[in-house]
Amino acid sequence: MSAQRRTATAAGLLLLALMSLVASCASRDPWQDARIESEVKARLVAEKSANLTRLGVVSRQAVVHLTGTVASPEQKALAESVAKRVSGVRRVVNTLEVQAAPGGPARGSS
Numbered sequence: 001m002s003a004q005r006r007t008a009t010a011a012g013l014l015l016l017a018l019m020s021l022v023a024s025c026a027s028r029d030p031w032q033d034a035r036i037e038s039e040v041k042a043r044l045v046a047e048k049s050a051n052l053t054r055l056g057v058v059s060r061q062a063v064v065h066l067t068g069t070v071a072s073p074e075q076k077a078l079a080e081s082v083a084k085r086v087s088g089v090r091r092v093v094n095t096l097e098v099q100a101a102p103g104g105p106a107r108g109s110s
Contacts, residue, residue, distance in 0.1 A: 032088055033059040039086045040064055047082060050075045055096065057083070062090040069099045 036059040044052040052075065056067035064083045070076050080094045 040083045043082045052079050065093045069097045
């Protein structure tokens with residue numbers, strides 16, 4: 001195979017890869033992350049068994065990031081479970097910190 005033909009083949013493959021990348025980005029719904037964030041927040045607020053109303057929720061490319069503090073390891077797990085059940089969520093990154101309520105017994109984090 002000549003050098004010119006190899007260059008043309010490599011350029012063609014590069015163009016094909018670039019077109020595939022652009023097509024996959026273009027097919028993403030730009031409102032999906034906003035919908036996911038809103039739905040996760042609404043479900044956290046609706047969760048009456050724990051106060052999860054002040055948690056930070058950010059979705060980027062359907063990966064939900066949870067931030068803030070909770071009172072127990074059970075609440076941390078519950079918040080993650082709630083987020084995972086939202087349609088379209090691919091993964092949950094749970095960086096919630098467990099802090100005991102003032103005056104309450106200290107509990108370990110998970």
